[in-house]
Amino acid sequence: MSKSHSTSDHYLVAVTRLNEFSRTLTHALLVLVICTVVGFPLFWMVASSFKPPSEFYSTVPTFFPNVWSLENYRMLFSQTSFASYFLNSLIVAVGATSLSLVIGGLGAYALSRFHFRVVRIFSQLTLLGYMLPEVLIVIPLYMYVLKLGLADTLLSLIISNMAFTLPLTLWYMRAYFNAIPITLEESAMVEGCTRLQAFWRVVVPLALPGLVSTGVFAFNHAWNEFLFALVFTSSERNKVLTMGLATWIGQDAIFSWGMLLSAAVLVTIPVMLFYLLVQKQLVVGLTSGGTKGE
Amino acid sequence: MRNLTSETENRAIAALALLPSFVILLVLVALPTFSVALYSLQDVQMGEASHPFVGLENFQWALSYAPFWNALTNTLVWVFGSVGIEMVVGVFIALLLNKNFVGRGIARAIVFAPYLIPTVVAVLVWRYMFHDVLGVVNYFLLKAGWINEPVNWLSSPKIAMMTVIIVGVWKFFPFVVLAILGVLQAIPQDQYEAAKIDGASEWQQFWRITLPHLMPIFLLTTLLRSIWTFHKFDIIYLLTGGGPVGSTTTLPVLVYQKAFADFEIGRASALAFITAFLLTILLLIYFYLSKRVEARQ
Amino acid sequence: MADLELKEISKQFDQQFAVRDINLHVQNGELVVLLGPSGCGKSTLMRLIAGLETPTHGQVLIGGQDKTALRPKDRNVALVFQSYALYPHLSIYENIAFPLRVRGMPDKALDEKVLWAARLLDIERLLQRKPRQTSGGERQRTALARSLVRDPAVFLLDEPLSNLDAKMRHAAREELRSFQHQVKATWIHVTHDQTEAMGLGDRIVVMDKGQVRQIGTPTEIYQHPADTFVATFVGSPPMNLIEMGDHILGFRPESCLPRAYFENESDLFKICFQLQRAEYLGNETLLYALTQAPLNTTKMIARIPSTLRLDVHPGDLCEFAVRSSDLRFFSAGEDGVKIDRPASALRG
Numbered sequence: 001m002s003k004s005h006s007t008s009d010h011y012l013v014a015v016t017r018l019n020e021f022s023r024t025l026t027h028a029l030l031v032l033v034i035c036t037v038v039g040f041p042l043f044w045m046v047a048s049s050f051k052p053p054s055e056f057y058s059t060v061p062t063f064f065p066n067v068w069s070l071e072n073y074r075m076l077f078s079q080t081s082f083a084s085y086f087l088n089s090l091i092v093a094v095g096a097t098s099l100s101l102v103i104g105g106l107g108a109y110a111l112s113r114f115h116f117r118v119v120r121i122f123s124q125l126t127l128l129g130y131m132l133p134e135v136l137i138v139i140p141l142y143m144y145v146l147k148l149g150l151a152d153t154l155l156s157l158i159i160s161n162m163a164f165t166l167p168l169t170l171w172y173m174r175a176y177f178n179a180i181p182i183t184l185e186e187s188a189m190v191e192g193c194t195r196l197q198a199f200w201r202v203v204v205p206l207a208l209p210g211l212v213s214t215g216v217f218a219f220n221h222a223w224n225e226f227l228f229a230l231v232f233t234s235s236e237r238n239k240v241l242t243m244g245l246a247t248w249i250g251q252d253a254i255f256s257w258g259m260l261l262s263a264a265v266l267v268t269i270p271v272m273l274f275y276l277l278v279q280k281q282l283v284v285g286l287t288s289g290g291t292k293g294e
Numbered sequence: 295m296r297n298l299t300s301e302t303e304n305r306a307i308a309a310l311a312l313l314p315s316f317v318i319l320l321v322l323v324a325l326p327t328f329s330v331a332l333y334s335l336q337d338v339q340m341g342e343a344s345h346p347f348v349g350l351e352n353f354q355w356a357l358s359y360a361p362f363w364n365a366l367t368n369t370l371v372w373v374f375g376s377v378g379i380e381m382v383v384g385v386f387i388a389l390l391l392n393k394n395f396v397g398r399g400i401a402r403a404i405v406f407a408p409y410l411i412p413t414v415v416a417v418l419v420w421r422y423m424f425h426d427v428l429g430v431v432n433y434f435l436l437k438a439g440w441i442n443e444p445v446n447w448l449s450s451p452k453i454a455m456m457t458v459i460i461v462g463v464w465k466f467f468p469f470v471v472l473a474i475l476g477v478l479q480a481i482p483q484d485q486y487e488a489a490k491i492d493g494a495s496e497w498q499q500f501w502r503i504t505l506p507h508l509m510p511i512f513l514l515t516t517l518l519r520s521i522w523t524f525h526k527f528d529i530i531y532l533l534t535g536g537g538p539v540g541s542t543t544t545l546p547v548l549v550y551q552k553a554f555a556d557f558e559i560g561r562a563s564a565l566a567f568i569t570a571f572l573l574t575i576l577l578l579i580y581f582y583l584s585k586r587v588e589a590r591q
Numbered sequence: 592m593a594d595l596e597l598k599e600i601s602k603q604f605d606q607q608f609a610v611r612d613i614n615l616h617v618q619n620g621e622l623v624v625l626l627g628p629s630g631c632g633k634s635t636l637m638r639l640i641a642g643l644e645t646p647t648h649g650q651v652l653i654g655g656q657d658k659t660a661l662r663p664k665d666r667n668v669a670l671v672f673q674s675y676a677l678y679p680h681l682s683i684y685e686n687i688a689f690p691l692r693v694r695g696m697p698d699k700a701l702d703e704k705v706l707w708a709a710r711l712l713d714i715e716r717l718l719q720r721k722p723r724q725t726s727g728g729e730r731q732r733t734a735l736a737r738s739l740v741r742d743p744a745v746f747l748l749d750e751p752l753s754n755l756d757a758k759m760r761h762a763a764r765e766e767l768r769s770f771q772h773q774v775k776a777t778w779i780h781v782t783h784d785q786t787e788a789m790g791l792g793d794r795i796v797v798m799d800k801g802q803v804r805q806i807g808t809p810t811e812i813y814q815h816p817a818d819t820f821v822a823t824f825v826g827s828p829p830m831n832l833i834e835m836g837d838h839i840l841g842f843r844p845e846s847c848l849p850r851a852y853f854e855n856e857s858d859l860f861k862i863c864f865q866l867q868r869a870e871y872l873g874n875e876t877l878l879y880a881l882t883q884a885p886l887n888t889t890k891m892i893a894r895i896p897s898t899l900r901l902d903v904h905p906g907d908l909c910e911f912a913v914r915s916s917d918l919r920f921f922s923a924g925e926d927g928v929k930i931d932r933p934a935s936a937l938r939g
Binding site for chain 1: 303304305307308311312314315316318319321322323325326327329330333387390391393395400401404405406407408410411412413414415416417418419420421422423428430433464521524525527528532535546549550553554559562563566567569570573
């Protein structure tokens with residue numbers, strides 16, 4: 001009896017192992033296929049940007065450049081105002097982000113620590129801001145911009161971007177502040193701090209990771225923003241990257257695909273860098289709510 | 295030295311800290327909403343000083359304006375098509391990425407990448423790939439023998455919307471993956487272990503443990519994606535400009551054209567309002583459906 | 592150090608009173624324990640003293656001066672939270688130095704003070720670590736050091752021992768007491784643990800539902816509880832209470848011993864009970880029983896030290912007794928207050 005017992009056991013073990021193996025294999029294959037399909041456009045973008053202009057118009061596309069060349073990048077900077085667009089985007093993104101962090105940070109702190117009725121209503125209203133379409137508010141905002149004489153300025157972009165970055169900051173930082181125990185500020189106040197000192201010395205250092213994450217989200221939003229840039233700015237001098245690239249897209253007879261792709265690569269780099277910076281906090285922050293007190 | 299009582303001081307500090315946010319949101323969000331409501335009831339032309347009141351004339355015009363209905367149809371196709379595919383693909387990929395495997399970090403990074411890059415970059419790359427002469431897509435399809443001649447992805451009225459949906463799904467599905475992954479990782483492992491001991495198959499585990507946990511977030515994500523997709527402007531405008539022949543003109547694109555190409559602010563505002571109203575109806579349908587799903591659990 | 596006086600303190604949240612009409616005078620250098628179950632208002636009272644809440648009514652006087660309207664930072668009190676509230680982003684050294692830095696104390700003087708406090712609490716070797724790298728006991732000592740450097744008028748501690756495991760609590764209690772003596776601090780200690788309160792306090796303030804039940808030394812509280820709440824809250828197992836119709840009779844489990852033990856003593860009160868269950872705890876045995884006639888059938892507990900030989904089994908009827916002087920009487924009804932021996936009381 002023991003002999004047949006062990007045979008059937010071996011059989012079961014073998015079948016289970018085969019099942020596991022085929023499951024793992026299928027899984028690995030699927031993941032590979034998906035990564036290839038999803039990642040291909042980006043790979044294609046980067047690889048193509050390093051192809052010399054002549055390779056673009058050959059009938060047989062190549063995976064990797066036959067000749068790695070920086071020609072496209074060189075032309076981008078020498079023949080276009082790309083550098084100026086980059087700078088403008090930087091100004092708008094940094095401006096909108098820093099303003100949002102300061103104003104939104106203080107506001108989120110108030111929302112977190114104080115529970116007056118008005119405060120509660122206000123926090124619910126900020127969520128509404130996210131439900132409105134850009135096309136709806138861009139119309140009256142443009143009218144205001146015209147009336148205030150801010151047409152075609154970067155300032156108009158900095159402020160209008162806050163329509164989206166500010167509610168984001170308020171919502172996210174409020175949750176973050178909620179996770180910082182209030183006893184820490186109370187302890188600081190008993191030990192000689194005013195409320196503001198307690199905020200600055202104790203709360204802000206602990207909220208720093210959250211501020212960084214929010215800052216990155218806000219920066220990316222402003223960096224990628226298109227509609228407001230399209231409507232509010234017109235002159236070459238004030239164009240941001242999204243506008244610059246957009247105008248070139250329709251004119252691919254004038255601007256070579258190579259240059260466009262090299263521009264695309266450069267525009268993507270800051271966003272990707274920031275993502276790498278906060279990627280650990282991305283999922284963690286959203287699910288667990290930040291630091292623990294002790 | 296006597297100071298203010300704590301309660302008053304607290305209120306003052308709270309008010310001061312919230313004031314800037316409040317003012318900015320008032321000016322940038324609340325006020326514009328009212329303005330649009332106002333404009334929709336007036337005859338507003340860009341560059342004209344007077345805005346005579348015209349009541350519901352703009353709305354009446356909108357309802358008899360053929361491109362409006364065309365845009366409405368396009369918008370519904372765009373939303374249901376995009377979001378439907380995004381949700382299915384997103385959940386599937388989230389399930390795959392939930393397991394531990396070598397190179398999971400890299401796989402996740404690649405999967406999230408489309409969401410992070412600027413829309414204009416995504417459009418640029420896909421336009422290049424879908425280019426009828428130079429694009430790789432046509433090259434591969436021709437080489438594989440699946441088509442006989444190059445496809446006009448972006449210039450054919452029949453195909454353009456599908457192309458737009460493909461690009462949209464590629465760009466935004468990672469959001470779904472992110473949301474679903476968050477939930478999947480929060481499901482306690484011991485529920486699966488108990489089920490395994492009880493002899494449940496993979497499918498049964500999914501159906502009885504994973505799905506109930508997923509449902510709330512799944513519905514919420516569908517809702518959010520629907521709202522945001524409904525309102526999307528830049529990806530469509532940049533890919534096709536609304537063409538060819540209005541085949542990809544959705545409501546937001548139409549609003550933009552009316553306001554900033556035709557300079558008819560009053561009518562554009564009415565269109566914008568109708569768009570928001572339609573979305574509200576969509577939301578109500580979602581809420582109704584989600585309540586029914588939750589009740590069944 | 593200074594004395595602390597609370598006059599008619601009340602605090603209302605919406606319609607509820609968290610604390611009501613509290614009067615308390617803590618002497619300079621005294622260790623007073625606020626004892627009570629959760630929700631009795633002891634933490635609220637402590638926050639009122641610290642200035643984190645303002646009273647709806649009443650005054651807080653520290654060192655004879657009215658500090659009721661002052662912010663926490665101007666009251667010169669130290670508050671050690673239950674969670675110790677150490678700043679996670681600062682080192683132990685910086686945590687202790689925090690109050691001094693806020694006051695702008697020059698580095699040299701600051702350093703001296705921090706080291707002095709660290710030495711006193713034996714945490715010098717931890718100074719460069721972060722709070723998460725220290726144990727519960729070490730964190731508590733850091734919190735104490737931080738309170739100490741300011742020379743506060745009053746120390747307030749909120750359940751300082753509840754975060755420690757049972758073994759550590761005993762040692763920590765000793766350390767706290769000797770610390771308080773060394774520093775000669777006016778000290779308010781909040782806890783729900785009556786053993787802790789009895790072991791530490793010069794005086795105990797027993798609170799329930801926002802009001803003070805009794806203020807007294809541990810002996811007074813234990814031997815002469817002011818009402819049935821205090822009688823049952825303090826002492827483990829609690830005082831036995833027997834309904835007698837128009838009053839309530841009380842006696843402590845350890846006062847109830849076998850009749851034979853008392854030999855020829857005269858003024859005894861006999862108690863006859865039926866044993867339900869005996870619990871041998873090593874140093875003592877607890878007898879869970881039901882009282883018999885002439886008393887109403889009530890659950891009771893008797894406490895016999897192991898030095899007394901006893902041979903009883905569940906179901907046995909036993910004759911025990913309590914000295915008359917150990918009996919306590921309370922008025923009938925909920926939270927009956929202490930009364931003198933009523934005329935209707937049984938004898939013998």
